[in-house]
Amino acid sequence: MAVVVILVLLAVGSVLFHLLSPWWWTPIASNWNYIDNTITITFWITGIAFTAVVLFMAYCVLRFRHRPGNTAAYEPENRRLEGWLATGTTFGVAAMLAPGLFVWNQFVTVPQDASEVEVIGQQWLWSFRLPGADGKLGTTETRDIAPENSLGVNRDDAAGQDDIIIEGGELHLPVGKPVKMLLRSVDVLHDFYVPEFRAKMDMVPGMITYFWLTPTRTGTFEILCAELCGVGHPQMRGTVVVDTEEDYQAWLAEQQTFSQLSASSETRAIPGRVCSGSPSGIATEQGTGAFALFEEERKCFGPAATTVAASAAQ
C-alpha cells in the first residue's frame, strides 16, 4: 500500500513543484518568446502524460495487488486499444513537433536587415568585432593572430580596416534591431549563451557559426560559455548591454577601429623581443620544417601566452 501512496504523492508532488516552486526561467529579453511558448506547450502535453501514467499505475497496484484468491486476467493483446493509444500519442507528438519546426524555421532564417556582430571566443575570454563605417566585416585568418592582432583580422582586406575591435570588454547592442551574431573561436569549442536571449550556439575553431535575435528590452546581461572549454570554463563570462539607439551610438563613437589599434601598437615597440619570420609563416604544414617553425613561434609568443593566461585566470 505504501507504493500506492508514494506513487500518488510523486505525481501530485511533481505537478505542485512545477507550479509552486520559485525556480522558473529568467525573464526574456529577445524576440524568442516563441521558444518559451513551445516549451509551455511541451510542458502541458508531457505533464498530462506523466501524471496519467503514474496515477494509472497507482490505481492498478491498489486495485489488482495480490490478495489470496486473486487471479490475473488472460489477455494477450487488444489491437484496438493499442491502435487508439498509438494514434493519440502520434497526435500529441505532432502537436509538439509542428510548432517546434515552425519556430526553428524562423530561427534559421536570418532577416535581410540584420546587422552583423562577430563574437570571438578564446580560453577564457570574449572579444567582439563590429563592422565599421562600411558596414562590412573584414575577413579573418586564425594564422594571422599575433600579439598586435589578437583577433586575426586580415591586414590586406580593406573592409577590415575600419572594423571596431572590442577585446575582452562589453558588447553593446541597440534595442529592437535584428542582429546576426557571427561566432568564431580561435582555440577550442565555446558556446555563446545569454540566458535572457534564450538562443545559444557553439563556436567552432576553423568555421563561423551564427544565430540571430532581436533584443527586446534594454539592460545588462551576462554572457556565459556553455561548452566545456577547459579548466577556466566557469570563469569565462562577458557582458552584453542592450542600449537605446542614442546610448548605442554614443558608445559606438568611443570604440577604436582595427587601423587605429594597429597604428598605436606599431608605435609601442617592445625592446628585447624580436621575432624572426612573420606570424602567418606557419601556414605551411609540411613535415619537419613546420615543426621547426612552430618551435620558433613558441619562443616568440611565450611571454604573450602567459599574459593571456594570467588575465583569464583573474
Place this chain on the structure above:
Amino acid sequence: MSIVAFFLAAIAAIVVWWLAGQRLTSRPWLEVGHFHDRRGATRLPPAKIGLGVFLAVIGALFSLAISAYFMRMASSDWGALPLPGLLWLNTGILAAGSITLHWTRVEAERRNDEAARIGLLAALALGLAFLVGQLFAWRALSDAGYFLAGNPANSFFYLLTGMHGLHIIGGLFALGRVTAHASQTPLDNRTRLSIELCAIYWHFMQIVWLVLFALFAGWASGVIEFCRQLLT
C-alpha cells in the same frame, strides 16, 4: 555520412529480409507444441554466421572511416597524394591470394588434401607478400616527402592502409593456424570449414582493398559526384 548511411541501409535490408521469414506477425500464445519451429534440418554452422556478423562489423568500421574521409576531404587544405605504382602490384598479389584460397577451398571439398595444403601455403606466402609490398609503398611515399602528418590525405592513406593491413595480419594469424593444423592431420570437416571461412574473409578484404584503392585513386569521388548529379 552518406557512405555509412548506404552501408546501414544494406544491413537493414538484410535484417528485414531475415525477419520477414521469422513469422513476426504470428500469435505465439495460440501456438503450442514444437510443431511451429520451422527451422530446416540443414543449418549453417555457427562459425559461418559468426564470420558474417564480424564482416558486417568490419564493414561498418571501414564505411565510417570512408565517410570521415569524404567529410574531411571537403576542407581546403586537402592535397591528394600520388599513388605509388607498387600498389597495383600489391592489388594483384592480394587478388592472387584470394583466388588461391578459393582454389584451395574447392580442392579441399574434393578431398584433395595435398593440393589444399599447397594452396594454404601459397595463400599464406601471398598474404605476407602483400604486407611487405604495403610496407614498401609506405616507404616510397615517406621517401618522397609524404609524411603522415603532412596533409590530411596522407593521414587518411596511412590510417586506412594501416587498418586494412592489421586486418590482413589477423587473417594471416588464422590462416597460419589452419595451415599448421592441416599439415599434420588429414583434412576433416572442421578444417574444411576453416578453409572456407578464411577464403570468405580474404574475398571480403579484397573487396575492402579495392574500395580503398578506388578511394585513393580518386575514382570513388568521381563516382559519388556522378551519383550526386544523377540525383539532382
Place this chain on the structure above:
Amino acid sequence: MVDVRSGIGEALPPPEVEDVELYHPHSWWTRYVFSQDAKIIAIQYGTTAIAIGMVALVLSWLIRLQLGFPGTFELIDAERYYQFITMHGMIMVIYLLTALFLGGFGNYLIPLMVGARDMVFPYANMLSYWIYLLAVIVLAASFFTPGGPTGAGWTLYPPQAVLSGTPGGRDWGIIMMLSSLIIFVIGFTMGGLNYVVTVLQGRARGMTLMRLPLTVWGIFTATVMALLAFPALFVACVMMLFDRLLGTSFFMPAIVEMGEQLQYGGGSPILFQHLFWFFGHPEVYIVALPAFGIVSDLISTHARKNIFGYRMMVWAIVIIGGLSFIVWAHHMYVSGMNPYFGFFFATTTLIIAVPTAIKVYNWVLTLWRGNIHLTLPMLFALAFIVTFVNGGLTGLFLGNVVVDVPLSDTMFVVAHFHMVMGVAPIMVIFGAIYHWYPKITGRMLNEAMGQIHFWVTFIGAYAIFFPMHYLGLIGVPRRYHELGEASFVTTSIAELNAFISVMALLVGAAQIVFLFNLAWSLRHGREAGGNPWRATTLEWQTPETPPPHGNWGNELPVVYRWAYDYSVPGAPEDFIPQNQPTPGRLSHETVS
C-alpha cells in the same frame, strides 16, 4: 485459426540443435578464473562492472559535494572536478551499464533462456572478458598517471580534449582514455558476436523467435546495434589518438592556444562529433533496450499475467533499434552543423517517441487486471516505469530542435539523461539482480535490506533529478565547477543544490546496504529452490540450481509454448513453463 492442440502428443522431431561439444575444465583455474562457461564469465563481468561502478559512485559524491557546497572542499578544484565528471560519465555509460547489461546479463541469461548449453564461441567469450578487464585497468590506471585522467567531459570533444587547457590533454589522461575505449570495443566485439550468434543458432528445439522472452529480444537487438555503432567510437578514438600523438589534423583546425600557434590545421571538430554521436545515440538504446526487455519479464512474472501486446513489444524493440541510427545529430543542434539538418533530426527523434510510448502503455496495461505481487523486482520495475516515463518525456523537450536551443548544455540535459539512462536502467539492474540472484546463487536476497535499499534509492534518485531540471530551465549551465554570482539567477538556487547533494549522498549510502546484502545473502539467504518466482522461462527450469556448466544435464530442453503463459484459464497452476507439453488449456479460442 491455428489448432492449438496440434502440438500436443505429436512425435518429437529429430533434434535440430546439435548438442555442442563442451569445453571441459581441468583445474580450478580454468573452471573459475579462465573459465569458458558463460555463467562464470557473466559473474566476472558483473563484479568487475560493479566494482568500477563503485568508483564512479564515489566520484559522483565528490561532484555533488562541490556543487552543493561550493568552496567548502579545497580538494575539489576545477581541474579535479572536470576529471571527476569525465570519469564518472564514461565509467557509468560504457564500463558499467553497457558491460553489465550485455556482458553480465547477456552472458548469464542468453544461453539459459534460449535453451543452449553455452555460448557458441566460448573461447572468444572468455577473451572478451579479459580484454574488458584490461580496458578497465587502463582506465583506472589513468588516475595514477602524471597529470591525472582526462577532464574533457565524457564526450571527449576535440580540440580541447587534446590541448593543455583541459586536464590530461597534453599528459597521459586522454591517451589512456582513448586506448581504454579502443580496447573495450575490441573486447566487446568478441562478446557481441557470441550473443548474436547464440540467439541465431543456439536456440533449443521449438524456440522460435516469437517465443523468445523479451529479455533476449532486448539484449539481442542491443548487441546488434552495439556491433554496428561501436566501430564509430573506435574510428573516432583512433583518429584522435593520431591527432594527439602523431600530429595529424583529422579533427584539429588551425588553433592559437594561449597566444601560441599550433601546427595543426584544416581539421573539423564537427567531424568528431558526428562520429561520436553516431555511436553515442545508439549507445543510449544499447543500454535502454536490454532494460526494456528485462523489465517486461519482471512485470509479467510478478503480476502473474502475460506481457500485454507481445508482438507490438517485439516490433517496437526492432523499430526503436533501427530508428536510433538516424537520430544522432539531435545531440548537435547547437554544435554549428548545418542548421537545416535540425528539421530532419527533430522529426526522426520525435517519431521514436511513438514506439517507446507503446512500450510504456503495454507495461502498465500488463498491470491492469493482473495479480500484482509487490516483490522487490516488481517494486523496482514500477520505479523504472516512473523514472523512465519522466526521463523519456523530458527527451521530447530536448529532441524538439527549437526547445533544445535554450536547454542544451544546461542542467536540464544532465537531469534528463540521468533520469532516462541512469536511474531508469539502474532500477532495472537492481530489479533483475533481486530476480535472478536466487538462480545464480540458490539463495534469496534479504527482504528487509532490499526494502530499505529500494525506498531510499527510488525516492532519493527522483528527488535528485526531478528538481534538477528546473535548474536547467533557469539557465544554469552544466559542467560548471562553480556558478558563482550570476545575474540571471533570480532566486537563490544554493539551497536546492545543497538538497540535491544531500540526497545524492543518501542514495549512494543505500548502495552500500545493497552490496552488503549481496555478500550476506550468499551465506545466510533463504534457500530459494529452483523456481522461487514460479516463472515460465527456461532458466528457471534447469535440473539443478545454480545450473552447472552445460546447464541442462543430459538432455536439452524442448520448447512447447511462448514465454508468457501466466494465469492461463483452465490450467491447474498460474504458470506453465515453456518446456511443459501438457497444459490444460481448454478455452483458448474464446479468449483470443
